[in-house]
Amino acid sequence: MSRRPSSPVIVERVQTGVRLEKRMLKVLKALADSLDLTLGDLLEGIVLHAFEGKAPFSTTTRAKVAELRKIFGLTLTASDAHHLKEKPARARAARSVR
Numbered sequence: 845m846s847r848r849p850s851s852p853v854i855v856e857r858v859q860t861g862v863r864l865e866k867r868m869l870k871v872l873k874a875l876a877d878s879l880d881l882t883l884g885d886l887l888e889g890i891v892l893h894a895f896e897g898k899a900p901f902s903t904t905t906r907a908k909v910a911e912l913r914k915i916f917g918l919t920l921t922a923s924d925a926h927h928l929k930e931k932p933a934r935a936r937a938a939r940s941v942r
Contacts, residue, residue, distance in 0.1 A: 874916070
């Protein structure tokens with residue numbers, strides 16, 4: 845499946861309403877900005893690499909991710925995947941009223 849397109853690959857994109865953990869989203873947005881990518885382009889790249897079992901980031905980019913994780917307090921790890929539970933709506937609503 846590995847091929848290098850010599851010209852742009854035309855795709856059809858759709859808008860989506862994906863919900864993500866707040867600190868994770870902050871890290872992703874900051875990383876996309878530092879790489880001069882859109883958030884969507886960054887996510888597409890991560891997913892395409894994951895589909896092929898490849899690491900999406902270079903050593904330099906992983907160091908940037910580690911720095912951003914510290915800045916935004918993101919302590920979640922891969923072992924937390926599939927174990928995340930959202931705060932009850934009542935707690936979110938009370939927090940947003942403040």
